[in-house]
Amino acid sequence: MSTSAATGGDVVYWDPYRPDLGKDPYPTFKRLREEAPLYYNAEYDFYAVSRFADVEACLGNHETFISGRSDIMEFMREDMEVPKGMFIWEDPPEHTAYRAVVMRVFTPKRMNALEGMIRDYCVRCLDPIAGNDRIDFIADLGGQLPGGVIGMLLGIPDEDRDAVRDQVEASLRTEEGKPMELEQANLTGENYEEYIDWRMKTPSDDLMTELLNTEFKDATGTVRKLTKEEVLIFVMLLAGAGNETTSKLIGWMGKILGEHPDQRREIAADRSLVPAAIEEILRFEPPGPSVARYVAKDVEVLGQVVPAGSVMLNLIASANRDESRFTDPELFNIHRRDPPHMTFGRGIHSCLGMALARVEGRVVMEEILKRFPDWTVDTDNAQLSSSSSTRGWDTMPVFVG
Amino acid sequence: MAKITYIARDGETLVLDVERGSTVMRGAVDNALQGIIGDCGGACSCATCHVYVDPQWYDKVGEIGATEEILLEEVCDPQPNSRLGCQITITDDLDGLVVRLPEKQV
Numbered sequence: 001m002s003t004s005a006a007t008g009g010d011v012v013y014w015d016p017y018r019p020d021l022g023k024d025p026y027p028t029f030k031r032l033r034e035e036a037p038l039y040y041n042a043e044y045d046f047y048a049v050s051r052f053a054d055v056e057a058c059l060g061n062h063e064t065f066i067s068g069r070s071d072i073m074e075f076m077r078e079d080m081e082v083p084k085g086m087f088i089w090e091d092p093p094e095h096t097a098y099r100a101v102v103m104r105v106f107t108p109k110r111m112n113a114l115e116g117m118i119r120d121y122c123v124r125c126l127d128p129i130a131g132n133d134r135i136d137f138i139a140d141l142g143g144q145l146p147g148g149v150i151g152m153l154l155g156i157p158d159e160d161r162d163a164v165r166d167q168v169e170a171s172l173r174t175e176e177g178k179p180m181e182l183e184q185a186n187l188t189g190e191n192y193e194e195y196i197d198w199r200m201k202t203p204s205d206d207l208m209t210e211l212l213n214t215e216f217k218d219a220t221g222t223v224r225k226l227t228k229e230e231v232l233i234f235v236m237l238l239a240g241a242g243n244e245t246t247s248k249l250i251g252w253m254g255k256i257l258g259e260h261p262d263q264r265r266e267i268a269a270d271r272s273l274v275p276a277a278i279e280e281i282l283r284f285e286p287p288g289p290s291v292a293r294y295v296a297k298d299v300e301v302l303g304q305v306v307p308a309g310s311v312m313l314n315l316i317a318s319a320n321r322d323e324s325r326f327t328d329p330e331l332f333n334i335h336r337r338d339p340p341h342m343t344f345g346r347g348i349h350s351c352l353g354m355a356l357a358r359v360e361g362r363v364v365m366e367e368i369l370k371r372f373p374d375w376t377v378d379t380d381n382a383q384l385s386s387s388s389s390t391r392g393w394d395t396m397p398v399f400v401g
Numbered sequence: 402m403a404k405i406t407y408i409a410r411d412g413e414t415l416v417l418d419v420e421r422g423s424t425v426m427r428g429a430v431d432n433a434l435q436g437i438i439g440d441c442g443g444a445c446s447c448a449t450c451h452v453y454v455d456p457q458w459y460d461k462v463g464e465i466g467a468t469e470e471i472l473l474e475e476v477c478d479p480q481p482n483s484r485l486g487c488q489i490t491i492t493d494d495l496d497g498l499v500v501r502l503p504e505k506q507v
């Protein structure tokens with residue numbers, strides 16, 4: 001096992017805060033898989049698994065590796081109280097009961113049914129810039145579409161969506177080289193309170209109204225409706241989890257397709273390649289590169305005991321490049337015939353919004369390629385941000401043509 | 402081991418030896434079969450392991466759980482013989498099982 005004690009030597013070192021490592025973490029991940037598949041970082045006191053099978057096993061074992069102290073390493077350190085209904089940070093039976101409430105909502109069939117609406121929104125973003133010789137995948141699209149779609153689903157009025165996005169982004173951003181601060185995260189959902197009150201009085205056919213009216217069996221077995229506080233938290237969670245991640249997917253699309261013109265032209269010529277191309281972008285650069293778990297009891301991992309109370313980081317981005325699962329994993333190849341990636345997590349907490357993210361990704365790729373079959377990334381002006389929980393572009397300007 | 406036949410939409414057929422205790426989903430994913438994703442790894446959460454069980458086998462693959470029942474209404478193109486592949490555990494009795502793949506999972 002490696003520790004940070006020997007930083008100067010050639011012992012592998014990694015933490016999610018160093019900007020130099022965040023820029024291109026993949027050589028380090030490769031070394032972790034080879035040299036320290038169970039890695040311990042003494043400086044920040046966390047463990048990390050990096051091979052596909054180990055990450056899959058850890059995320060599949062929700063009794064030992066729990067989510068009840070959040071899935072963000074920094075938050076685990078502080079005795080954070082997770083609000084009821086923030087089911088991404090809860091364990092069974094609460095997690096099961098809450099997730100069941102929205103399980104039906106984000107399924108493949110329902111999300112595909114939204115395709116037309118998503119396409120309209122996308123077209124509204126793209127048509128005004130159709131003739132431009134420069135576009136920005138984030139400013140023009142990634143920063144707008146995902147929040148807009150979630151907002152439409154929930155019934156949040158258009159003009160307030162930007163404020164919602166800005167708040168979520170601020171709550172998740174880390175200053176370069178620094179861990180996240182818990183106080184940053186506004187977990188009360190105050191911003192949405194007005195809507196809830198309004199929706200209680202004026203029901204509509206949106207998700208917010210559905211959340212207010214659906215009966216479910218809670219963790220104690222009582223059949224009831226969600227409280228107003230729980231609805232607030234749900235809305236926060238859905239808006240938070242569905243926004244920045246999907247925005248980052250769109251940014252990576254600009255970056256990766258910009259750098260692989262041959263494959264981009266192939267997709268433009270044959271749209272049936274779009275779904276596979278989305279999967280390959282998701283594998284190659286996952287918007288959420290790692291998720292953390294709290295170790296609830298002593299557990300043996302790769303022959304070593306990881307004590308109760310530890311923090312375990314699951315390096316999804318590394319698992320996605322594990323050479324024992326993927327052929328030439330460091331190559332971007334939309335034609336690969338490997339088993340699927342792990343970008344949406346695994347186990348009971350695997351992404352609720354994956355079908356939505358995929359539909360959005362597909363629509364965006366189609367509509368972009370229709371209008372802009374060729375572009376080059378403006379590397380000098382593209383800004384990367386990287387934290388323990390998200391990694392992607394804040395700006396992704398490109399030269400069209 | 403049981404021999405499981407997976408038939409894709411275009412008729413492409415793959416016969417895989419899947420271990421007892423594994424599942425229809427895992428057998429497919431472990432062998433890089435295209436057309437079954439299984440994002441949640443078998444936690445009955447993602448509905449991306451949808452298969453159509455051959456009618457002759459339908460009664461032999463076990464009961465549908467409560468969560469599975471809900472998700473089965475929400476897959477792409479649900480049919481009366483739809484199942485989630487991760488909820489079909491391989492037993493010796495399933496040697497010869499035939500499943501067909503939907504046009505798409507998501």
Ligand code: HEM
Binds near residue numbers: 089249292351353
């Ligand atoms: C490309 C886009 C996306 C990526 C990469 C992504 C990734 C993930 C990952 C890795 C997890 C697991 C977290 C953990 O295990 O601790 C997760 C959970 C979750 N995601 Fe996503 N996500 C995306 C889009 C969305 C969207 C559009 C929504 C909107 C509904 C969403 C809602 C959620 C929710 C509610 C959870 C918690 C599920 C649970 O704990 O049961 N995500 N996502």
Ligand code: FES
Binds near residue numbers: 439442446486487
């Ligand atoms: S693998 Fe997710 S529901 Fe079957």
